[in-house]
Amino acid sequence: MGLxxxxxxxxxxxxxxxxxxxxxxxxxxxxVSIWSQxxxxxxxxxxxxxxxxxxLSKLCPAGCAVKVKTVGGLPFAVxxxxxxxxxxxxxxxxxxxxxxxxxxxARVKSPLKKVGEGKFEAIKWExxxxxxxxxxxxxxxxNGKIAAINGDETGSAGEVISGLLAxxxxxxxxMMPGEKFVAEKGVKLMxxxxxxxxxxxxxxxVLMIGADALDSWGTTVANQKAFAATRPTGAAATAKFxxxxxxxxxxxxVSDKFLPVPPQAxxxxxxxxxxxxxxxxAVSSASDFAEYxxxxxxxxxxxxxxxxxxxxxxxxxLVDLIKAAKSPxxxxxxxxxxxxxxxxxxxxxxxxVLLGRVGSGMTLLPAAPKAVAGATSSDKDAASFLAEVATxxxxxxxxxxxxxxxxxxxxxxxxxxxxxxxIAFKVSFSTYMDETAALxxxxxxxxxxxxxxxxxxxxxxxxxxxxxxGKPVVKKPVQDCKDPVDVLLGAASKLGLSLGFDTYxxxxxxxxxxLGADFDALAAGGIWTGEAKGGSLNxxxxxxxxxxxxxxxxxxxxxxxxxxxxxxxxxLATPPANLLTVRxxxxxxxxxxxxxxxxxxxxxxxxxxxxxKLSAGKGELKARVHLNEGVAPGTVAVLLGFGRSAWDEFTKxxxxxxxxxxxxxxxxxxxxxxxxxxxxxxxxx
Amino acid sequence: xxxGATKEFKVTWGMVIDLDKCTxxxxxxxxxxxxxxxxxxxxxxxxxxxxxxxxxxxxxxKKSGAEAEVAYLPRPxxxxxxxxxxxxxxxxxxxxxxxxxxxxxxxxRCIGCRYCMAxxxxxxxxxxxxxxxxxxGMEKALxxxxxxxxxxxxxxxxxxxxxxxxxxxxxxxDGGNPEGLAxxxxxxxCAEICPTGAISFGDVKNKEHKVFDLAQGKDAFRLLEKLGLxxxxxxxxxxxxxxxxxxxxxxxxxxxxAKKHS
Numbered sequence: 001m002g003l004x005x006x007x008x009x010x011x012x013x014x015x016x017x018x019x020x021x022x023x024x025x026x027x028x029x030x031x032v033s034i035w036s037q038x039x040x041x042x043x044x045x046x047x048x049x050x051x052x053x054x055x056l057s058k059l060c061p062a063g064c065a066v067k068v069k070t071v072g073g074l075p076f077a078v079x080x081x082x083x084x085x086x087x088x089x090x091x092x093x094x095x096x097x098x099x100x101x102x103x104x105x106a107r108v109k110s111p112l113k114k115v116g117e118g119k120f121e122a123i124k125w126e127x128x129x130x131x132x133x134x135x136x137x138x139x140x141x142x143n144g145k146i147a148a149i150n151g152d153e154t155g156s157a158g159e160v161i162s163g164l165l166a167x168x169x170x171x172x173x174x175m176m177p178g179e180k181f182v183a184e185k186g187v188k189l190m191x192x193x194x195x196x197x198x199x200x201x202x203x204x205x206v207l208m209i210g211a212d213a214l215d216s217w218g219t220t221v222a223n224q225k226a227f228a229a230t231r232p233t234g235a236a237a238t239a240k241f242x243x244x245x246x247x248x249x250x251x252x253x254v255s256d257k258f259l260p261v262p263p264q265a266x267x268x269x270x271x272x273x274x275x276x277x278x279x280x281x282a283v284s285s286a287s288d289f290a291e292y293x294x295x296x297x298x299x300x301x302x303x304x305x306x307x308x309x310x311x312x313x314x315x316x317x318l319v320d321l322i323k324a325a326k327s328p329x330x331x332x333x334x335x336x337x338x339x340x341x342x343x344x345x346x347x348x349x350x351x352x353v354l355l356g357r358v359g360s361g362m363t364l365l366p367a368a369p370k371a372v373a374g375a376t377s378s379d380k381d382a383a384s385f386l387a388e389v390a391t392x393x394x395x396x397x398x399x400x401x402x403x404x405x406x407x408x409x410x411x412x413x414x415x416x417x418x419x420x421x422x423i424a425f426k427v428s429f430s431t432y433m434d435e436t437a438a439l440x441x442x443x444x445x446x447x448x449x450x451x452x453x454x455x456x457x458x459x460x461x462x463x464x465x466x467x468x469x470g471k472p473v474v475k476k477p478v479q480d481c482k483d484p485v486d487v488l489l490g491a492a493s494k495l496g497l498s499l500g501f502d503t504y505x506x507x508x509x510x511x512x513x514x515l516g517a518d519f520d521a522l523a524a525g526g527i528w529t530g531e532a533k534g535g536s537l538n539x540x541x542x543x544x545x546x547x548x549x550x551x552x553x554x555x556x557x558x559x560x561x562x563x564x565x566x567x568x569x570x571x572l573a574t575p576p577a578n579l580l581t582v583r584x585x586x587x588x589x590x591x592x593x594x595x596x597x598x599x600x601x602x603x604x605x606x607x608x609x610x611x612x613k614l615s616a617g618k619g620e621l622k623a624r625v626h627l628n629e630g631v632a633p634g635t636v637a638v639l640l641g642f643g644r645s646a647w648d649e650f651t652k653x654x655x656x657x658x659x660x661x662x663x664x665x666x667x668x669x670x671x672x673x674x675x676x677x678x679x680x681x682x683x684x685x
Numbered sequence: 686x687x688x689g690a691t692k693e694f695k696v697t698w699g700m701v702i703d704l705d706k707c708t709x710x711x712x713x714x715x716x717x718x719x720x721x722x723x724x725x726x727x728x729x730x731x732x733x734x735x736x737x738x739x740x741x742x743x744x745x746x747k748k749s750g751a752e753a754e755v756a757y758l759p760r761p762x763x764x765x766x767x768x769x770x771x772x773x774x775x776x777x778x779x780x781x782x783x784x785x786x787x788x789x790x791x792x793x794r795c796i797g798c799r800y801c802m803a804x805x806x807x808x809x810x811x812x813x814x815x816x817x818x819x820x821x822g823m824e825k826a827l828x829x830x831x832x833x834x835x836x837x838x839x840x841x842x843x844x845x846x847x848x849x850x851x852x853x854x855x856x857x858x859d860g861g862n863p864e865g866l867a868x869x870x871x872x873x874x875c876a877e878i879c880p881t882g883a884i885s886f887g888d889v890k891n892k893e894h895k896v897f898d899l900a901q902g903k904d905a906f907r908l909l910e911k912l913g914l915x916x917x918x919x920x921x922x923x924x925x926x927x928x929x930x931x932x933x934x935x936x937x938x939x940x941x942x943a944k945k946h947s
Contacts, residue, residue, distance in 0.1 A: 030793075033793045033794060034793045037792065037834075037835040039816075041816060041818070042816065042834075042835050043722075043817060043819060043824040043827060044824075045828070045832060045833075046825065047829065050829065071829045074825050074826065075826060076719070076826050076827060076829070077716070077719045077874075079878065080877070080878065090878075090880030091712060091716075092880065093710050093711045093712040093714075093715045096712045096715040096719065099826045100725075100826045102826060103821075103823035103825060105820040105821065224710075224880040224881045225880065228706055228881040228882045231703070231705065231706050231881075233701065233703040233883075233885060233899055233902075233921055234703075234898065248753055248754075248755055250710060250757075251708070253707075253708060253709055253754075253755045253756060254706060254708050254881075257751075258754065259751055260750055260751060260753070310751065311751070478822065566714075566715065575715075576725035576820065576823070577715050577718050578714075578715050579726065579729035580715075580718060580723075580729055580735055580736075580737050581714050582729060587730045588730050589728065589731070598749070599749075629747070629749035629750070629753045630753045633750075648820070
C-alpha cells in the first residue's frame with residue numbers, strides 16, 4: 001500500500017490542523033517569549049520577608065527620619081516615617097535613594113593609604129589606625145599643628161572630634177560653612193545668643209529671602225510638610241508663601257509670589273521692605289529702632305529698584321500682604337545654603353523684630369548640654385581656616401576631615417584643593433571616594449547611615465530644640481568600614497586621652513540622657529523636642545549700617561548657585577537613583593547648562609545654546625547657556641553638585657563645579673568670609 | 686477600541702496631582718525608579734534613552750521678572766479609560782481588562798515594535814534600549830516588587846501594580862473585601878513618598894475615597910482631554926495658565942475655554 005499525493009497532503013494538512021488544536025504550539029510560543037528574555041545577566045529579585053525599620057537617614061544635610069524597607073534583611077527602599085512628627089511620612093529625594101547608595105560604586109571599600117599621585121593601596125584596619133596614632137602622637141601638644149574639618153553640623157561626632165583636638169592641645173576645629181554658623185553670628189549682632197529657629201507651621205505668611213526653604217534650606221521635609229498643611233488640595237490655602245531671591249527655584253514655584261532679587265541685593269531688599277513697613281506704621285520697642293528707622297529710610301523704593309530691579313508696585317503689594325498677615329515670619333539665607341554674610345541674615349531677621357515676631361515666628365534655641373566634657377565649638381569656618389593655610393598664617397601638620405568635602409565645596413575650589421594638598425598628613429573619614437578623600441594620605445571608610453549609629457541635634461531651621469537618633473538597619477556594613485568616632489575614640493585612648501566613651505553609640509546614649517530623651521524611643525523612629533528659650537533681639541541697626549550693595553556692570557554678572565536637593569550635596573554626588581531627575585536644561589552630556597534671562601544674555605552678548613566660559617578669581621567654569629526668565633536681572637544661575645573629579649562613572653566629569661568661580665570677600669563689620677553674591681565675567685567660547 | 690468605547694470598571698484607580706503643591710523635588714521619580722528596579726544610566730542626560738515611568742515636567746508661563754511663574758507636572762502613565770496604546774499592540778502585550786482599570790504591560794509578550802509608544806500622546810511609554818545592568822552589588826538593593834526587564838521591550842508605569850496585589854492579599858487575610866479596598870490601603874510609591882502630599886491616589890468612583898471629590902473639583906482637569914482617551918490621572922491647579930496648558934479646550938478649540946471634563 002503506497003502513499004499517494006492526495007494521502008500525503010491529507011496527512012500534512014490534518015497534522016497541521018491537529019497541532020493548532022493542541023496547546024503545544026501556543027505553550028511553546030509562550031515559553032520561547034519568556035525564555036528569550038530570561039538571560040543570566042538579567043538580575044533576579046531578592047526573596048525573603050519584607051520589613052520596615054526606622055532609621056535616621058543623614059544623607060541630606062538636615063537628616064530625614066525614615067523607614068528602610070528590607071527584603072530578607074537587605075535594604076531596598078526608603079519610605080517616610082509617619083509616626084515621626086518632624087518628617088511626618090515625607091522623604092527627601094536624596095534619602096529616597098538611600099538603599100541604592102549603600103552599593104554605590106563610589107564607596108570606599110577598605111582603608112586606603114596613598115602610595116603615589118592618585119594611587120592608593122588597601123591596608124588593614126590595624127595598620128591604618130596605627131598610622132593615624134603615629135601621626136597624631138608626633139604632633140601632640142603643639143597647638144596649631146593638628147586641625148579638623150567637620151562637615152556634620154548636627155551630629156555628636158563633632159563633640160568627640162573637638163574634644164580629641166582639645167585633649168591634644170589643639171584648637172583648630174573648623175566646621176564646613178553653613179547657614180547655622182552665619183545665623184548664630186547674626187543673632188549676636190542683634191544682641192542675642194543661640195541658634196535661631198523659624199516656625200513655618202505656625203505662620204500665615206512665610207517670606208523667604210534667598211532661603212530655598214521648600215527644597216534645600218533647613219529641615220526641608222518638615223518645611224514641605226508645614227507648607228502642605230496650609231494647602232489642602234481642592235480647598236482654600238490658609239497661609240501665603242512669598243519667595244524673594246535670585247532664581248525662580250522650587251520654593252518659588254509653589255509660592256504665591258516670586259520676586260526676583262539678585263543675590264548681592266537681598267539685604268537692600270529687606271531694608272527697603274522695612275522702610276515701607278515703617279512708613280505704613282510699623283514700630284518696634286527695640287532699643288535701636290530710631291537708628292534702624294533712619295537707616296531704613298535710605299532704602300527708598302527708588303533705591304531698591306536700582307539695586308534689585310523690582311518695581312515699587314511689587315514691593316507695595318508685598319507690604320500689603322505682610323500687613324494683612326497675623327503671624328508672618330521672614331527667613332533669610334543664601335539661595336544655596338552657605339556663603340551669605342551675617343548682615344544678610346540680620347537684615348531679614350530684623351523684619352521679624354519689627355513685626356514683633358521674635359519668640360513666636362522666629363525663636364532662639366537654648367544651648368544644649370554636651371556629652372563630651374572637653375568638646376569645644378568652632379569659631380571659624382573651614383574656608384577661613386584654609387585661607388589662612390594658603391597664606392601661611394596657619395601651618396597644620398595633620399588634618400582630620402570628617403564627613404566633609406572641602407576640596408570640592410569651598411569657594412575657589414581648585415585653590416582650596418591645592419592648599420589642602422600641601423598639608424603634610426591628611427586623613428579623611430568618608431563613606432565615598434570624594435574629591436577630598438582622593439587628596440588624602442589616609443582614607444578611612446565610614447559606614448553608610450543605615451550601617452551606623454548617629455544623631456542629629458537641632459538641624460538648622462527647627463523652631464524648638466529637636467533631637468533625633470538612629471541605629472544600624474543592617475547587621476554588617478556592605479564594605480570593610482568602621483565608625484569614624486569609634487576609630488577616633490580608640491586613637492584617643494592610645495594617645496593616653498580619655499574622652500569618657502568607648503564607642504559612638506555610648507556617646508549618643510549619653511547625649512540623649514543629658515537632654516532627657518529616651519535613646520530607644522529615638523532609635524525606634526521617635527523624636528525629642530524641648531522648648532525655645534525666651535529673650536529679645538534688637539534690630540541690628542549698627543551692624544546693618546555697614547550693608548553695601550555690590551555693584552555689577554554690563555561685563556560682570558552675579559552668580560546665583562542653585563541647590564536642588566535631588567542632585568546631592570557637597571558631601572554627596574548625585575546618587576545613581578536620582579540621575580533621572582537632572583533635566584535637559586541642566587546638563588547635556590558632559591556640558592553643564594547655566595541659566596540667565598534674555599535681557600541679561602543680550603547684555604552679555606550670548607544666546608541660547610552658546611558655549612560660555614565664566615571666570616572669577618583664578619577659577620573658570622565652562623557651560624552652555626539656557627535662557628530662563630525666572631532668573632533675576634544681571635544674574636547667572638548655576639546648578640550646584642556637578643563637575644565631580646572623583647566619585648563614580650555616573651557623576652565624574654559631568655558638568656562643571658560652580659564653587660570654582662565663587663570668590664571670597666570680607667564682610668564689612670563682621671570679619672566673616674562671604675561668597676554669596678560673587679560676580680563673574682562671561683565670555684563666549 | 687473605538688473612540689468613546691471606554692471600558693467601565695466598578696473600581697477605577699486614579700491619581701489626582703495638585704500642581705500647586707508640587708515643588709518639583711523629584712522624590713516621586715526616585716521612589717519610582719527604586720520600586721520598579723530601573724537601572725541607573727551612565728548618561729542620564731540622554732533623554733531619548735532614559736526610562737522615566739514617572740517624569741516631572743517643568744511648565745512656564747513664559748513671562749519675565751516678577752510675573753514669571755513655573756509649575757511642575759509629574760506625569761505617570763495616565764491609565765486611560767480608552768487607551769490609544771491597547772488597540773495598536775499586535776501581540777496583546779498591553780491590555781485594559783482588570784478591575785481597577787490599570788493598563789497592563791506584559792513584558793514577556795512585548796516584541797518591542799513600539800507602536801504603543803507612537804500611539805501614546807502622553808509619552809508615558811519607554812523602550813528599553815539597554816539591559817538592566819546595575820553597578821556591582823547594587824542588585825542586592827533590588828525591590829522585590831518588579832522584575833527587571835530585558836532590553837527590547839517597552840515599559841511603563843502600572844500604578845505599582847504589585848502593591849495593588851499586596852493590598853488585595855492583605856484585605857483577604859484580614860477578612861476584608863479585596864474589591865473594595867479602603868482609602869489609602871493601596872498607594873503607589875510616588876504618592877506614598879511625595880513630601881508635600883501633592884499626589885493623591887484612590888478609587889475615583891468610590892465616594893469614600895478622597896480622590897472622588899478631588900477629581901470633580903472646579904480646578905481639576907486632565908491632559909489632552911479633547912483626544913477622548915479618558916485618562917485616570919487628574920490634575921488640580923488654581924492657576925489658569927497651568928490649566929490651559931493641560932489642553933482643556935475641546936469645546937471651542939480655543940485655549941482657555943470653560944469646557945470641563947465629563
